[in-house]
Amino acid sequence: DVKVTQSSRYLVKRTGEKVFLECVQDMDHENMFWYRQDPGLGLRLIYFSYDVKMKEKGDIPEGYSVSREKKERFSLILESASTNQTSMYLCASSLTREVQPQHFGDGTRLSIL
Amino acid sequence: AQTVTQSQPEMSVQEAETVTLSCTYDTSESDYYLFWYKQPPSRQMILVIRQEAYKQQNATENRFSVNFQKAAKSFSLKISDSQLGDAAMYFCAYRMKTSGSRLTFGEGTQLTVNP
Numbered sequence: 001d002v003k004v005t006q007s008s009r010y011l012v013k014r015t016g017e018k019v020f021l022e023c024v025q026d027m028d029h030e031n032m033f034w035y036r037q038d039p040g041l042g043l044r045l046i047y048f049s050y051d052v053k054m055k056e057k058g059d060i061p062e063g064y065s066v067s068r069e070k071k072e073r074f075s076l077i078l079e080s081a082s083t084n085q086t087s088m089y090l091c092a093s094s095l096t097r098e099v100q101p102q103h104f105g106d107g108t109r110l111s112i113l
Numbered sequence: 114a115q116t117v118t119q120s121q122p123e124m125s126v127q128e129a130e131t132v133t134l135s136c137t138y139d140t141s142e143s144d145y146y147l148f149w150y151k152q153p154p155s156r157q158m159i160l161v162i163r164q165e166a167y168k169q170q171n172a173t174e175n176r177f178s179v180n181f182q183k184a185a186k187s188f189s190l191k192i193s194d195s196q197l198g199d200a201a202m203y204f205c206a207y208r209m210k211t212s213g214s215r216l217t218f219g220e221g222t223q224l225t226v227n228p
Contacts (some may be wrong), residue, residue, distance in 0.1 A: 029164065031214050040122065042204060044216040058215075094214040101148065102214060104158035 003027070006091050006105040011063065014113055015031035018080040020109050023091030029103075030096045034058075037088040037107070049074055050096070081112045114172050115140045117207050119219035126195045128156075133180075133188045134222045143164075146208040147188045148179070148216070155199040161203070164188065166210075184209030200226045 007022035035043040045058030047066040055066050067075045092102040116139045121179040126132035149161040164172045164181050176193045
């Protein structure tokens with residue numbers, strides 16, 4: 001069974017801090033994704049990666065960066081956290097083969113004070 | 114750009130009854146995939162059902178079925194014999210066939226199941 005693990009379930013940080021959210025998958029998936037989930041807005045794609053050291057901007061990349069040094073790990077970085085980045089963050093992974101579904105982690109609820 | 118719209122922020126159903134969740138989407142593509150995901154309070158996103166646009170037959174998974182109307186760009190989810198465990202947030206999602214597996218999600222519908 002596919003396992004996508006996010007390092008923290010809840011996280012509280014302060015404005016201006018550099019924040020790292022970590023995601024690890026154990027099924028050798030090529031693709032990894034970071035979404036943020038806000039009430040009434042659904043899930044919005046921040047960044048995604050099709051391979052090691054490759055990254056693509058999603059729909060809302062401003063204020064975020066990512067790192068994928070190893071195939072199994074995809075990190076989301078908030079360079080200087082702001083209160084409007086308080087949200088639920090979901091990581092997902094998938095195979096490249098057609099119609100393969102995305103598998104999600106349990107989410108990190110991040111609060112920026 | 115593709116968009117997905119779920120016009121029902123909240124829905125409720127009595128246990129054992131049937132409920133239909135609506136989803137519409139906008140795309141200029143002719144071949145694509147559509148999904149329904151379920152997110153219970155545990156926050157784990159679970160794939161409920163998927164539909165390939167070139168298949169005319171509506172997908173079915175046990176008590177879950179879809180009504181896929183390609184011309185109308187509509188993709189509704191029907192849950193039959195609703196159970197308390199069906200209570201969750203439901204998301205409709207779209208994926209282009211040619212863009213790898215990037216998904217575009219709707220806003221979500223919160224389903225309550227009343228005993």
